[in-house]
Amino acid sequence: MTREAWSGFWEDFTQSPSGVFGAILTLLCGLAALLAPFISPQNPYDLTQLFLEKSHLGPTLFKDWSYSHFMLGSDGQGRCMYSAILYGMRISLYVGLASTLLSATFGTLVGLLAGYAGGKTDAMIMRIADIQLSFPAILIALTIMAIWGQGLFKIIIAISVVNWVFYARTARGSTLSEREKDYVDAARAIGMPATLIMVKEMLPNILAPIIVIGTVRVANAIILESTLSFLGLGVPITEPSLGSLIYEGYQELFSGEWWISMFPGIGLMIIVLGVNLLGDRLRDVLNPRLKR
Amino acid sequence: MFGYLLKRILQSLVVLLCVSFVVFVMMYHSGDPVEMLLPPEATQKQVQELRHHLGLDRPFAVQYWTFLKNALGGDLGKSFVFNQPAVRLIVERIPATLELALSAIFLAMIIGIPAGMYAAVRPTSWPAKAIMSGSLLGISLPVFWLGIILVLTFSVTLGWLPSSGRGETTMFAGIRLGFLNMNGFRHLILPSLTIAVFQLALIIRLVRAGMMEVMLQDFIKFLKAKGLSQKKVIYIHALKNILIPVVTIIGLQLGNIIAFAVVTESIFAWPGMGKLVIDSIHGLDRPVVLAYLLIVSLIFVILNFIVDLVYTLLDPRIRLR
Numbered sequence: 001m002t003r004e005a006w007s008g009f010w011e012d013f014t015q016s017p018s019g020v021f022g023a024i025l026t027l028l029c030g031l032a033a034l035l036a037p038f039i040s041p042q043n044p045y046d047l048t049q050l051f052l053e054k055s056h057l058g059p060t061l062f063k064d065w066s067y068s069h070f071m072l073g074s075d076g077q078g079r080c081m082y083s084a085i086l087y088g089m090r091i092s093l094y095v096g097l098a099s100t101l102l103s104a105t106f107g108t109l110v111g112l113l114a115g116y117a118g119g120k121t122d123a124m125i126m127r128i129a130d131i132q133l134s135f136p137a138i139l140i141a142l143t144i145m146a147i148w149g150q151g152l153f154k155i156i157i158a159i160s161v162v163n164w165v166f167y168a169r170t171a172r173g174s175t176l177s178e179r180e181k182d183y184v185d186a187a188r189a190i191g192m193p194a195t196l197i198m199v200k201e202m203l204p205n206i207l208a209p210i211i212v213i214g215t216v217r218v219a220n221a222i223i224l225e226s227t228l229s230f231l232g233l234g235v236p237i238t239e240p241s242l243g244s245l246i247y248e249g250y251q252e253l254f255s256g257e258w259w260i261s262m263f264p265g266i267g268l269m270i271i272v273l274g275v276n277l278l279g280d281r282l283r284d285v286l287n288p289r290l291k292r
Numbered sequence: 293m294f295g296y297l298l299k300r301i302l303q304s305l306v307v308l309l310c311v312s313f314v315v316f317v318m319m320y321h322s323g324d325p326v327e328m329l330l331p332p333e334a335t336q337k338q339v340q341e342l343r344h345h346l347g348l349d350r351p352f353a354v355q356y357w358t359f360l361k362n363a364l365g366g367d368l369g370k371s372f373v374f375n376q377p378a379v380r381l382i383v384e385r386i387p388a389t390l391e392l393a394l395s396a397i398f399l400a401m402i403i404g405i406p407a408g409m410y411a412a413v414r415p416t417s418w419p420a421k422a423i424m425s426g427s428l429l430g431i432s433l434p435v436f437w438l439g440i441i442l443v444l445t446f447s448v449t450l451g452w453l454p455s456s457g458r459g460e461t462t463m464f465a466g467i468r469l470g471f472l473n474m475n476g477f478r479h480l481i482l483p484s485l486t487i488a489v490f491q492l493a494l495i496i497r498l499v500r501a502g503m504m505e506v507m508l509q510d511f512i513k514f515l516k517a518k519g520l521s522q523k524k525v526i527y528i529h530a531l532k533n534i535l536i537p538v539v540t541i542i543g544l545q546l547g548n549i550i551a552f553a554v555v556t557e558s559i560f561a562w563p564g565m566g567k568l569v570i571d572s573i574h575g576l577d578r579p580v581v582l583a584y585l586l587i588v589s590l591i592f593v594i595l596n597f598i599v600d601l602v603y604t605l606l607d608p609r610i611r612l613r
Binding site: 277 | 307310315318319321428429431432433434435436437440441443444448547548551552554555558559570573574581585588589592593596
């Protein structure tokens with residue numbers, strides 16, 4: 001995009017307060033996740049920093065407003081919840097972004113191939129996509145994790161398997177309309193190989209809708225990851241995401257220690273809300289059909 | 293119509309076959325359940341005997357073929373843990389899950405449709421804005437966290453409602469139902485509310501979007517010009533036109549709710565098939581997991597089919613081919 005296009009985009013984007021709010025929330029969460037080792041008072045996974053006499057502490061934040069150790073309380077192992085949330089956010093965002101990147105790349109390429117090749121290739125790919133779409137995401141991801149076991153890499157793959165369909169369908173749709181355009185004919189006429197036409201000529205032209213879907217799906221991926229982790233089928237206990245923290249807190253809920261599950265949940269909600277608002281706004285701005 | 297039915301049934305069978313194959317292959321390559329079933333001090337001979345007894349020592353193709361043959365007869369193997377037919381374990385738990393799913397959908401519909409219509413008819417009023425912000429929040433709220441908050445508020449803090457199990461059930465027409473007596477009904481409230489919130493948000497957004505589109509159409513203007521009251525236009529003519537997408541989504545969502553029941557049932561210790569499958573996954577109870585996946589797939593295939601049929605009944609313009 002040129003500089004003018006950027007400033008035009010920015011102007012459009014900032015017209016909606018909720019979009020800006022979403023962008024700020026997303027940015028804050030991203031920064032918190034990125035800077036977790038520097039801003040958290042404690043490294044929650046360094047066992048030498050955990051002390052049992054500091055366990056089961058209630059949050060102090062509401063009594064005196066200060067930024068300190070255990071301001072959000074601590075869990076049964078003496079882990080500072082605030083630090084645990086920052087680190088958890090890191091893992092949640094990492095899984096969300098990595099799985100989105102992976103599924104978007106795979107889905108787009110497959111969709112491009114289906115749209116460009118047409119015929120049997122197209123029919124087969126789209127049939128698979130249809131079948132997969134008739135089953136709920138949670139069921140597919142659950143099956144994969146149930147059989148494969150916990151793991152950071154595994155859950156990224158599982159979420160990508162769930163999500164590739166959305167990108168493939170969108171990419172195929174755009175490819176079908178791009179295929180009829182003159183520049184594709186021209187590229188074919190000068191004898192460009194099909195792979196090059198697809199990747200170098202057509203791919204840049206179908207990217208906009210993919211980016212929009214990608215933003216919205218990040219929120220979805222984060223929720224799916226935390227849900228699976230909550231069920232004990234997600235990330236391993238050694239690298240707890242927000243979902244695993246909430247699960248851990250749920251065990252302590254009935255003894256009245258509400259903060260262990262409540263605060264990670266609020267963190268999760270802030271990320272998801274931020275990304276959703278941002279995604280909604282991006283969709284409105286980048287969708288030419290809605291332009292005045 | 294007959295040709296269409298035949299084609300759909302064939303398609304469904306192929307889908308089920310694919311599902312069974314994929315799941316079976318993955319199961320086959322996953323961990324050895326024998327290690328979980330026997331105590332660690334078991335001898336090598338005991339291990340081998342159990343493997344032979346469960347049929348795990350035979351080659352893959354033979355295992356799959358036996359599985360398929362038995363599946364057609366309604367036998368999906370015996371649970372390693374309960375030592376009971378897997379199908380029976382799951383079928384026993386279907387009413388509990390369905391009770392939860394249907395009560396949640398009912399709740400979402402009776403609140404969601406009027407709220408969505410209101411938000412569409414008076415988009416600038418403050419209740420409409422509150423409804424829309426609430427629905428955005430409802431979509432952003434992870435289901436399991438919502439469940440925890442409800443437990444915290446209504447069970448732990450206020451002590452009004454029970455937080456786990458199904459409570460007493462009453463036999464009605466051969467099915468155990470909970471909502472027919474007070475105790476069971478109280479147990480049902482929190483879990484079904486947990487599921488309903490997301491569906492409610494979805495229905496509100498769907499109804500609002502559909503309603504806004506319909507209200508701009510010529511026939512609405514015509515009805516208004518004819519002198520029909522605003523109420524009649526909205527509640528009879530506009531509503532009729534938005535019901536088609538709503539019915540479709542609700543039908544498809546029913547499948548989603550049944551799948552998502554794994555989460556809600558785990559939180560509330562609801563004795564449905566979702567909790568059973570999570571327990572079975574953790575206990576490496578392979579036949580039960582496999583049976584669950586196949587039975588749920590079957591439910592989905594049937595639901596999709598019914599949604600398609602209802603669609604044509606509601607909208608005569610759609611022809612099935």
